[in-house]
Amino acid sequence: MSAIYSVKEIYIYPIKSLAGISCEKAFAEEMGFENDRRWMLIDDENQMITQREHRIMSQFYPQISDGKIAITFENQKHEFSIDEHLDDSLKVDVWDDISEVVEVNQATSKWFSDCLGFKCKLVKIIRIGDRKHESSKSKEVFNVSLADGYPYLFVGTKSIDFLNEKLEDKITVLSFRPNIVITSQSPHEEDDFTTFKIGEVQFKNIKPCGRCIMVNNDPKNGKLKKEPLKTLSKYRVVDNSVLFGTNAVSLNSGIITVGDEVVF
Numbered sequence: 001m002s003a004i005y006s007v008k009e010i011y012i013y014p015i016k017s018l019a020g021i022s023c024e025k026a027f028a029e030e031m032g033f034e035n036d037r038r039w040m041l042i043d044d045e046n047q048m049i050t051q052r053e054h055r056i057m058s059q060f061y062p063q064i065s066d067g068k069i070a071i072t073f074e075n076q077k078h079e080f081s082i083d084e085h086l087d088d089s090l091k092v093d094v095w096d097d098i099s100e101v102v103e104v105n106q107a108t109s110k111w112f113s114d115c116l117g118f119k120c121k122l123v124k125i126i127r128i129g130d131r132k133h134e135s136s137k138s139k140e141v142f143n144v145s146l147a148d149g150y151p152y153l154f155v156g157t158k159s160i161d162f163l164n165e166k167l168e169d170k171i172t173v174l175s176f177r178p179n180i181v182i183t184s185q186s187p188h189e190e191d192d193f194t195t196f197k198i199g200e201v202q203f204k205n206i207k208p209c210g211r212c213i214m215v216n217n218d219p220k221n222g223k224l225k226k227e228p229l230k231t232l233s234k235y236r237v238v239d240n241s242v243l244f245g246t247n248a249v250s251l252n253s254g255i256i257t258v259g260d261e262v263v264f
Contacts, residue, residue, distance in 0.1 A: 005262035007198060008157060009173070009181035014069055015122070016040035016146045017050040018060040019219065020177060025257040028201045028250045030143055031128060032151035033179060035064060035082065038126075039104065040146045041112060044119045046092050048146075051214050054116065055222045071111075078111040080104055085124050092123065094146055099131035101146075137207045142249055150206055150247035153177065154193070156184030159244065163187075166231050174219045175228065176211070176245055182262055188236075190246045197263045200254025210241035 011020040012033045017040070027034040041049040041057075051057045061072045070079040085102040092099055101123035103109060109121040125131060125146055133144045144151055155178040164170045173181055180198070184190060193205040211232065216225050232242045 003261035004183075004185065006183050007180060007256060007258050007260045007262070008183050009178070010256065010258055011177070011179055012036040013177060014039055014062045014064065015060070015071075016048070017057045018062055018071070019058055020174070021062060021064065025255055027253070027255050029253050030151070030250060031145040032147060036179065037145045037147045039122055039124045041120045042092055042123055046090055048092060048094055049120055051217050052212065055217050055224060056116070058217055058219050058222045060115075073115050076115065078108065080108045085126060090123060094131060095148065097131050097133050097144075099125055099146065100127075101125050101130070135206055150249060152179045152203065152248040152250065153209055153245050154180050154182060154190050154248055155245040156182055156188065156190040158184040158187045159190065161187070163228055163231065167227055169225070169227060171228055172219075175215050175217075178245055180256070188243075191243070193246065193264075195251075199256040199260040200252070201256055202251040203248045204251055206247045206249060208238070208243040209245045209247050211244050215244070
């Protein structure tokens, strides 16, 4: 008999706002899964670049193999080493947090600039503590990666099922860019999780995730739609924020695998 709550899907997003990678297993660290949102693109004023302004970013597809990240966009491909970076550090803003990052290399920055049609750099966060984020709810301070706020985003299967019952044009969970999709019993029960264990890793729920216009970007083609935000705004608004999925941190490191039971 299968577990009532278990891991159905695992995703990492090596470069912030680009497409994700489906994984059978992943190594959980304090800042998030290994290689998850350790990189991001910044403009010539050192401001982060995301799908909110540039929906085409969803059409850049990364893969990781043999210590390298290969990015495919349309008929073009570029790769760089996971470990490579230049020496000089930069200070960049990730929302309300300041993060110290380094540029990967000039050739990679030029490739992204040519593909996107404007000057940008690919940068990387390399040390734990180079970005700290304070929870607005608990006032705790966490070491985080270049994700919007927290290292892990959980979504329950019943939450996406419940939403799709209300949508004419069904969507997949990829619209919400989760790290971990769990089999659940009722819609949005993940909001109320406290601490729980998956595989070797203990997780702590911080708060439900407020969503923005980015969830309306169709991950299949990068086009902006009216849904699902329009429908979610009818039944998932709390304190003027549309909630879907929940943010969490890990309390230790270890491997989690698709099929692992969620233990409370």
